[in-house]
Amino acid sequence: MLVAYASKTGNVARFVERLPVQRCRIWTGEERIDAPCVLVTYTTGFGQVPAEVERFVTHNRGHIRGVAASGNRNWGANFARSADVLTGRYGLPLLLKFELAGSDKDAERFLQALQQMDRRAPRLA
Numbered sequence: 414m415l416v417a418y419a420s421k422t423g424n425v426a427r428f429v430e431r432l433p434v435q436r437c438r439i440w441t442g443e444e445r446i447d448a449p450c451v452l453v454t455y456t457t458g459f460g461q462v463p464a465e466v467e468r469f470v471t472h473n474r475g476h477i478r479g480v481a482a483s484g485n486r487n488w489g490a491n492f493a494r495s496a497d498v499l500t501g502r503y504g505l506p507l508l509l510k511f512e513l514a515g516s517d518k519d520a521e522r523f524l525q526a527l528q529q530m531d532r533r534a535p536r537l538a
C-alpha cells in the first residue's frame with residue numbers, strides 16, 4: 414500500500430523514509446494519486462490538520478484507506494489530533510499516533526497495520 418506523507422520539520426519524513434514502503438510526499442497538496450494509500454501527517458496549530466494535507470485529501474479522498482499522525486505529547490489532549498480530525502470526519506481507520514519521528518516499535522506497529530490493510534484490500538483481477 415502506498416504511503417502518502419506530509420512533513421514540515423522532518424519528523425514524519427524520517428519515520429516514513431526508513432520503512433520499506435512505496436511512498437509519495439505531499440508538498441503542496443495538489444498531488445494526485447491513482448492507487449490506494451494511507452496518509453501520514455504531522456499535527457499543527459492546536460490539534461489541526463496541515464493545510465496541504467487538507468488539500469491533498471480533497472483531491473484524493475477516494476484512495477485514502479487509513480490515517481496515522483505524528484505529534485508531541487507536550488500538546489496534551491491535542492496530541493497527534495490531526496489523526497482524530499481526519500478519521501472522525503471521513504470515517505477512516507486510525508492506524509497509529511506517534512511522537513516526533515516515532516520509535517522502532519511505532520514503525521513495527523505501522524507496518525503491521527499496513528499489512529492488515531493489504532490483506533483486506535480487494536484484489537484486482
Ligand SMILES: Cc1cc2nc3c(=O)[nH]c(=O)nc-3n(C[C@H](O)[C@H](O)[C@H](O)COP(=O)(O)O)c2cc1C
Pocket residue numbers: 419420421422423424425426455456457458459460461483484485486488491492493494512513514
Ligand atoms: C506550530 C506547531 C504546532 C503544533 N501543534 C501540535 C499539536 O497541536 N499537537 C501535537 O501533537 N503536536 C503539535 N506539534 C508538534 C508536531 O506535530 C510534531 O513535532 C511533528 O513531529 C512534526 O512533524 P514534522 O517534523 O514531520 O513536520 C506542533 C508543532 C508546531 C511547530
